[in-house]
Every structure is written in structure tokens, then in C-alpha cells.
Amino acid sequence: MAAKPIEGEQRAFMTGNEVVAWAALAAGADIMYGYPITPQNEIMHYWTRMAPRYDRGFLQTEDEISAGFTTVGGVLAGKRAFTATAGPGNVLMQEAMSMAEMMRLPTVVVVTQRGGPSTATVIYSQQELNLTCFGGNGEGLRIVYSTSSHQDLFNYTIKAFNTAWKYRFPTFVLGDGYQSKMREPVTIYDPATRGIVMEECRPMVGLPGIAGIDREPAHLRNTYNLEDELYDRLTASIKDYQAMIPEVVEWEACAVDDDEILVIAHGVVSRAARAAVDSLREAGIKAGYFRPITLRPFPEEALQPLAARAQRILVVESAHGQLERQVRASLYGLETPVSGYLRPGMGITPEEIIGAVQQTLRS
Amino acid sequence: MPLNIKIALAGEGGQGVQSVAEILTEAAYRAGHQALYIPNFGVEQRGGVSVAFVQVSEQPVSAPKFTTGDIVVALSYRAVERVKQYTGAATTLVYDASLEEEVREVYGDQPRKLAVPALEIAQKEMHPRVFNVIILGVLVGLTGFLKQQEVKEALERQFGHKFARDPSLRDLNYRALERGYQLGSRRGAK
Numbered sequence: 001m002a003a004k005p006i007e008g009e010q011r012a013f014m015t016g017n018e019v020v021a022w023a024a025l026a027a028g029a030d031i032m033y034g035y036p037i038t039p040q041n042e043i044m045h046y047w048t049r050m051a052p053r054y055d056r057g058f059l060q061t062e063d064e065i066s067a068g069f070t071t072v073g074g075v076l077a078g079k080r081a082f083t084a085t086a087g088p089g090n091v092l093m094q095e096a097m098s099m100a101e102m103m104r105l106p107t108v109v110v111v112t113q114r115g116g117p118s119t120a121t122v123i124y125s126q127q128e129l130n131l132t133c134f135g136g137n138g139e140g141l142r143i144v145y146s147t148s149s150h151q152d153l154f155n156y157t158i159k160a161f162n163t164a165w166k167y168r169f170p171t172f173v174l175g176d177g178y179q180s181k182m183r184e185p186v187t188i189y190d191p192a193t194r195g196i197v198m199e200e201c202r203p204m205v206g207l208p209g210i211a212g213i214d215r216e217p218a219h220l221r222n223t224y225n226l227e228d229e230l231y232d233r234l235t236a237s238i239k240d241y242q243a244m245i246p247e248v249v250e251w252e253a254c255a256v257d258d259d260e261i262l263v264i265a266h267g268v269v270s271r272a273a274r275a276a277v278d279s280l281r282e283a284g285i286k287a288g289y290f291r292p293i294t295l296r297p298f299p300e301e302a303l304q305p306l307a308a309r310a311q312r313i314l315v316v317e318s319a320h321g322q323l324e325r326q327v328r329a330s331l332y333g334l335e336t337p338v339s340g341y342l343r344p345g346m347g348i349t350p351e352e353i354i355g356a357v358q359q360t361l362r363s
Numbered sequence: 364m365p366l367n368i369k370i371a372l373a374g375e376g377g378q379g380v381q382s383v384a385e386i387l388t389e390a391a392y393r394a395g396h397q398a399l400y401i402p403n404f405g406v407e408q409r410g411g412v413s414v415a416f417v418q419v420s421e422q423p424v425s426a427p428k429f430t431t432g433d434i435v436v437a438l439s440y441r442a443v444e445r446v447k448q449y450t451g452a453a454t455t456l457v458y459d460a461s462l463e464e465e466v467r468e469v470y471g472d473q474p475r476k477l478a479v480p481a482l483e484i485a486q487k488e489m490h491p492r493v494f495n496v497i498i499l500g501v502l503v504g505l506t507g508f509l510k511q512q513e514v515k516e517a518l519e520r521q522f523g524h525k526f527a528r529d530p531s532l533r534d535l536n537y538r539a540l541e542r543g544y545q546l547g548s549r550r551g552a553k
Contacts, residue, residue, distance in 0.1 A: 268427065
């Protein structure tokens with residue numbers, strides 16, 4: 001058996017794409033399926049360079065539709081399989097991810113958001129929130145982790161495999177082009193040294209024995225004849241999803257005890273939001289910070305009391321209201337005014353957020 | 364004052380702007396600082412203005428890009444215009460001395476400027492390929508948060524395979540670094 005990719009813990013200074021490849025290796029991913037698209041490419045490049053040393057597989061497919069479905073196939077065969085994509089590739093992958101939702105398949109997809117719609121830019125955005133959370137022709141029975149740093153990319157890529165295989169819903173790591181391309185310090189580690197046990201992966205097809213005689217049939221269906229059949233199946237999945245929410249939902253908050261204005265941001269923008277809130281506090285302005293880590297399920301219950309206590313809410317995102325819509329839906333019935341600093345496809349600096357907060361407080 | 368420095372570098376694709384940023388942040392990280400480097404990139408494979416954003420700090424760096432740089436480096440005609448958006452009154456503008464005219468045109472009387480004859484030195488005294496290492500030396504001298512030895516080690520990690528093939532390249536790079544360092548630290552000391 002090949003040696004462990006990472007022994008113990010190691011400090012490193014690398015790009016986010018490299019971090020994802022290391023995390024997938026450390027998590028014991030068996031195979032990556034992929035099709036090139038910027039800014040995701042180097043996840044594939046690093047994976048293909050390192051995977052053979054550890055007996056892991058790679059298949060380059062003909063497009064993202066195929067990459068999505070081969071990931072589905074890998075998972076059906078009991079492999080810890082993943083893919084990575086961005087932008088138009090994420091659009092194409094929704095077909096396969098809908099199937100994964102229907103059939104309760106633990107696919108893992110790393111999304112490195114780029115500008116949209118269409119080809120747009122290869123650089124950066126937060127415009128794939130709607131698509132990643134709700135892109136299928138279904139109810140969005142998925143888990144979406146929004147990362148903000150290389151440490152997050154490492155931690156949540158590992159976690160995504162376990163969440164997917166434990167709860168059997170397609171799971172996404174939602175990064176972005178900035179995180180993909182930037183270099184910053186990170187600690188990479190063997191999950192076992194942190195007490196992380198990887199969920200067991202079992203095949204769902206090709207099981208031993210005769211179906212119906214030696215064992216129950218697997219009944220892996222994405223097609224139903226009757227409305228009632230589908231309804232029963234979905235009701236069961238929705239119930240499972242709702243029961244799972246308290247176990248997987250994640251967020252972070254700070255300076256929210258006496259805040260007049262609550263700044264809400266996710267992903268890499270939350271770093272700027274946090275820095276802005278720190279500076280505003282130093283200047284005597286009572287600002288608070290809230291960051292949903294799971295965008296799906298959205299941490300509504302955690303946000304509601306904080307939002308009710310604040311006098312204003314400012315949503316900051318590199319999209320035109322995709323996060324703001326989630327926030328508003330979560331807070332329906334509350335009277336705290338919500339406004340947005342919305343910069344689709346543009347990076348956001350702490351200075352800009354400080355300016356937006358000051359303007360909101362003046363208005 | 365705790366270390367917290369923001370540098371934007373811009374030049375033509377191929378001038379080695381991204382290498383400078385990578386070596387600088389890698390050395391900073393190894394020296395125990397927090398560091399973040401992000402390149403800008405477009406759909407083109409080559410050509411176009413290449414910009415790198417570098418931040419070195421004692422605290423973990425927040426956003427990957429910034430509004431205003433402490434040091435902004437422009438190494439080509441088009442870069443002079445391109446980086447204007449990242450300069451403020453307190454920014455030190457570093458540029459190749461051959462761009463004097465453009466800089467005057469675009470920046471007028473920007474109070475903090477440092478013209479570096481890097482292109483000329485590289486071409487006449489060294490080799491065009493170490494142009495960016497001269498710039499690296501200028502930044503090390505100007506900022507003062509790295510020892511030359513730390514940068515040499517970073518150069519070794521970046522170009523070690525090339526040095527192994529042709530050891531004279533190591534000497535050439537060290538000389539370029541030293542020359543840039545002198546140009547930068549003279550200014551930094553003022």
C-alpha cells in the first residue's frame with residue numbers, strides 16, 4: 001500500500017487549487033473525474049501529478065456533463081469520487097447533480113466561482129451561489145460549504161467527503177477564483193492525527209447475492225411512474241434533509257452583542273467584512289459580523305436572533321443579491337432593514353465595506 | 364509599527380512580475396511573516412498587463428486584493444496607467460527610469476516616486492533576464508523586512524534547477540539582487 005500523502009502536520013505556502021488536491025488526497029479520495037476550466041484547472045493538474053504516487057485514479061472526460069455523470073458512476077461503484085469545476089462547467093454539471101440528489105448519491109464537487117453569466121471572466125465572483133445551492137430541477141437537497149481561506153479549503157474538502165457519505169446528499173465546496181489562485185499559509189494534515197475518521201464508502205451496485213432473494217433490491221431510481229411514488233420518495237428525502245440540518249449547519253459571528261449594524265458576508269468576502277468590522281469597532285462604530293459557512297442549509301436559526309437585535313443589516317457580496325435573497329428569506333417577518341453592497345464579479349476590500357457601512361448608517 | 368505592507372506590481376506579460384511577487388511572499392512566509400500573493404489573470408495566454416498583489420503582515424492577511432498600495436511598481440508603458448487606481452497620496456511609486464515621461468504625464472507631482480534604471484542596468488551590465496531580480500532587490504531594500512540571505516534562499520527554491528545547470532546564473536542573479544537592493548535601500552533609508 002502506498003504511503004500516506006501527508007504524515008502528521010505540515011505548514012505550507014501554496015495556491016488554493018494545490019490545497020484542494022492535497023485535501024482530496026489526505027481524505028483518501030479514490031478518483032477525480034474532470035474537465036478543464038479556469039480557475040479550477042490546477043486542482044486537476046496537481047491531482048494528476050500526485051495521484052499515481054498514491055494509487056489514486058483520474059479520468060479526463062469529454063465535457064462537464066460527462067465529468068458530473070462519471071463522478072455519479074464512481075460513487076455508485078463505492079469510490080470516494082469527486083470533481084471540480086467553475087462557471088459554465090458548473091451549469092453543465094447540474095444535470096448529473098440533480099440525479100445525485102434524486103438517487104441520494106454522495107458526490108463531492110469543488111466549485112471555484114468565476115464571473116458570470118456565460119463565459120464572462122475566468123477570474124472571480126460569488127455568482128454561483130444560486131446555481132450551486134439550487135441548480136437542479138428539484139428542491140436543492142444538497143450541502144454547500146462556502147470557504148474563505150486556504151485552511152477552510154483544506155478542512156472543508158475533507159469534511160465534504162464525510163458529510164456526503166454520511167448523509168447521502170451531494171456536497172459542494174464553494175470556493176472562488178481568488179482562493180484558487182492566491183498563495184497563503186496553510187496547515188495540511190493527515191485527518192487521522194486530528195481524530196477525523198473517514199466515512200466508509202460502500203458500493204451501491206454490483207452487490208453480492210440475488211436481488212429479491214438473498215437481499216433487498218438496491219432500487220436506485222431516478223425515474224418514477226406515478227406521482228405518488230415520487231412524492232413518497234421526495235418526502236422521505238426532505239425529512240432526512242431536515243433532520244440533518246442541525247448536525248451540518250455552520251456559521252461564525254463576532255461583535256454581535258451590542259451591534260447597531262450587522263455585516264453579513266460569505267466566502268472570501270467574509271475576510272474583508274471581518275477586517276472592516278474590526279476597524280469600525282476601533283473607530284467606535286458598533287458593527288457586528290455574521291458569516292454563513294453552510295449556504296445550504298442556510299443558518300437561519302442562528303441568524304434570526306442576531307438580526308432581530310441589530311438595527312440595520314448590510315449584506316456584502318460579489319454578486320447582485322444572491323446572498324441577500326437568502327438572508328431576506330431567512331428573516332421574513334423581522335423588521336430590521338436590510339441593504340446590500342453588491343458588486344457582481346468584483347473583489348471587495350475592507351475599505352469599501354467600511355465606506356458602505358458608514359453610508360448605510362448615515363442614510 | 365507592526366509590519367503590514369501592501370505592494371502592487373505591474374508589467375508586461377513575460378517581464379517576470381509574477382515571479383517577483385512569488386519569491387517575495389515565499390521568502391516572507393519562510394521568514395515567519397504572514398503573506399498573501401494573488402496574480403490577476405485574464406483569458407489571454409500571453410500579452411496584456413500582468414498585475415500581482417502582495418501583502419506581508421504580522422497578522423493574517425484579510426482580503427486578497429486592496430484599494431491602495433503602500434508601494435506600487437510599474438514596469439511598462441501600459442502598466443503606468445493600469446496601476447494608477449492603486450496609488451494614493453502615501454503610495455511610493457516605483458518605476459523603470461525609462462518611463463519617466465509617462466509617469467510625469469499620468470501622475471503629475473506624485474510626492475513619493477522612485478525611478479530605477481533596472482532595464483538599463485540589466486541590458487548593459489548584466490542580462491535582460493535578470494531585470495525582474497533587480498526589481499526584487501529594490502523592493503527588498505525599500506521595505507527592509509527581509510534579509511538578503513532569505514531572498515537568496517527563495518531564489519534558490521525558484522531557480523535552483525536552472526542554477527544547477529549553469530552555476531554562473533546564480534552569481535548573475537545575486538549581483539542583480541544586490542544591485543537592486545542598493546538602489547532600494549538608499550531610498551528606504553531616507
